Amino acid sequence: MKKAAIATLLGTALLLSACGQQGKEASAPKEAPKEEAGHGNHGGGASEAPKSAEVVTTFKLTPEKPQTRSDTPLTIQITDKNNKPVENFDITHEKKLHLIVVSKDLSFFNHIHPDYKGGGRFDITTQFPGGGDYKLLADFVPTGQGTMTQTQWISVQGDAPAAAAIEPESTLVKTVDGKEVTLAIDHLMAGMDANLTFTIRDAASKQPVTNLQPYLGAVGHVVILSADAEQYLHVHPMEEKASGPDAKFMTKFPKSGVYKLWGQFQHEGKVFTVPFVVKVPA
Ligand SMILES: [Cu+2]
Structure with missing residues (x-):
């Protein structure tokens, strides 16, 4: 098996993350939403930048370029900028890390939860349904910091199916x-x-x-x-x-x-x- 290469993602790829309004605010009339309503209690709202520049997430697939429809181990290693593991994560919605996997055309969507192994390392085995590009988005909260989302584009072996159009729907x-x-x-x-x-x-x-x-x-x-x-x-x-x-x-x-x-x-x-x-x- 080909040695897996390591792709490192720095905090520059931070994306926006927001949580829904929760708890006691839920009864507020929707005509007058509170100013912070879209941010919930995770502190990761679109208007406040989490300190993710301090955190480095490395996604390692084995093999680096997985085969279609075959079990593929994925390790997500989270460290600080000095390469020291981030040890502690807050649990949000029952998990320490939420992983979203999408194909480039967004026709494939998977929401999975890698197991925490300690030392900033999360493991899961997953599959990809076809060749082509996919994006991995890891959503987590290092204890004492805000919600952050770190991402990595990856490529799966084989021909990509024709991309599905992402067309707005008139009837929802x-x-x-x-x-x-x-x-x-x-x-x-x-x-x-x-x-x-x-x-x-x-x-x-x-x-x-x-x-x-x-x-x-x-x-x-x-x-x-x-x-x-x-x-x-x-x-x-x-x-x-x-x-x-x-x-x-x-x-x-x-x-x-x-x-x-x-x-x-x-x-x-x-x-x-x-x-x-x-x-x-x-
Ligand atoms: Cu989740």
Whole structure:
């Protein structure tokens, strides 16, 4: 097996990360959102730069250029700028590190949780469904610092399938795993607090689903990426303990443009992921 090379990512690749409004603020009327509403309690809002220049994340795949659909070990090593391991991480939504993997055209999305091995090292074995470029986004909170997201583009062996177009959808209704999910967005504008409401029904009966289960400690999670995968938002619900049919989120799209977002929910022990593509006007 080819020796894995090491790709190092410095803090310059920091992307935006924001968390949904939570806890006691959840009952605030949406007409008058609090100023910091989009930032939640993770301190990683778009307007405050986490100190990630102090943190270096190294993504190591074995082999460096993985094969399609084969088990591929991935190690994520987090150190400070002096190459000393970062040891302690806050747990956010039940995990010390959240890893998002997307294909370049955003048609593939995976949200996984590498195991913490100590010494700043996280391990997982994963697979990639086809050849071509993928982006890895690791989302974590070194204790005493803010939320940070560090990323790495990687390349998988084999021909990339034809890129899927990332086209804004005029009707935000999708059926996934027997659920009909409707997304309504208020105030969809760059730099504004936007309200995202997912409504979940049984696809066959059209009955509202009122017994959603917590997934990673909340009624749902939303990950948002700009079409070029450069802008990243991880949003948590306004009312984490909600159980459906509505799951409400608030976030701020940093710029105008096309974004893909994925809502993730759990029902009857199974997590389902529903994607939408929206265009944020200037
Ligand atoms: Cu996660």
